[in-house]
Amino acid sequence: MATESSRELITSLLNGANSSDKDRSDLLASSYELIFHKEPILLDEFYNSFVEFALDRSQAIKKQIIPYIESICKKYPKFLNNSEANLKILLNSDNKTIVKRVILCVTNLIRSTLSFLLQPQTNSITHEQLVNIWNSFNFLRGYIVNLCASTEDDSIKTSAYKMLEILILSFSSPGEYKV
Numbered sequence: 001m002a003t004e005s006s007r008e009l010i011t012s013l014l015n016g017a018n019s020s021d022k023d024r025s026d027l028l029a030s031s032y033e034l035i036f037h038k039e040p041i042l043l044d045e046f047y048n049s050f051v052e053f054a055l056d057r058s059q060a061i062k063k064q065i066i067p068y069i070e071s072i073c074k075k076y077p078k079f080l081n082n083s084e085a086n087l088k089i090l091l092n093s094d095n096k097t098i099v100k101r102v103i104l105c106v107t108n109l110i111r112s113t114l115s116f117l118l119q120p121q122t123n124s125i126t127h128e129q130l131v132n133i134w135n136s137f138n139f140l141r142g143y144i145v146n147l148c149a150s151t152e153d154d155s156i157k158t159s160a161y162k163m164l165e166i167l168i169l170s171f172s173s174p175g176e177y178k179v
Contacts, residue, residue, distance in 0.1 A: 006039045014049050025064055028053060032068045036075075043072065047079055054086040062090060062098050070105040077116035077133060078125060080109065084136040088143055099147075100159045106140050107163040110170050113137050141167065 010031055017027035035046055053065045069087070073080045090102045117134055141163075148160035 003039075006034065007042060007045070010034055010039070010042060010046055014046065017053065024058070024061060028061065028064060028068075036068070036072060040076075043076060043079070047072070047082055051079075051083055051086050054090055059095055059098065062093070062095075063101065066090065066098070066101045066105050070108055073109050074112045077109070077113045078129065080113060081129070081132045081136045084139060087140055091140075091143060091147060096153055096156055099156055103144055103156070103159040103163055106144060107159075107166055109137075110163075110166055114170055 013027050013031035013034065017024050017031065020027060031046075031050065035042055035050060051065070051069055053061055054069065056062060056065075069083050073083055087102055087106065090098055093099055093102075113133065117130055117137075144160050144163060148157050148164075151157060
């Protein structure tokens with residue numbers, strides 16, 4: 001059970017990261033460590049506040065938050081639903097490094113998301129929530145495919161094609177394409 005002091009510390013760190021320009025990165029990293037590694041029970045309470053940093057004006061903060069979103073969604077795929085809108089906004093970024101990193105994030109989430117969706121659920125996830133996670137995953141996949149078709153940047157296209165390759169391999173049966 002999460003302690004009240006942990007809850008207060010996370011609130012303080014996130015508020016500090018919101019209001020500070022100097023130590024934002026450190027405060028965000030500290031809040032991630034506390035939420036993800038020490039008090040994961042508080043993820044439900046703080047995840048939306050945490051993921052909103054993806055909308056920050058600072059490119060450095062956007063780059064920092066993407067791996068955090070990825071690791072949380074990889075371990076707890078139910079949060080993909082909460083991340084969809086922010087990842088879509090990041091895919092529209094003018095900074096191609098951020099766009100490529102988001103594509104890599106979605107690529108890295110393929111296996112864990114599919115495994116989560118296909119395993120019998122022993123936790124409190126309802127069928128409707130599973131459908132919402134699947135829809136979020138498909139939306140991001142479709143958005144990246146459309147982005148690939150509409151961009152002129154070869155590095156973004158390469159990242160998108162790698163994602164598609166992994167997606168196709170994930171849906172293929174083992175040994176199906178042996179030569």
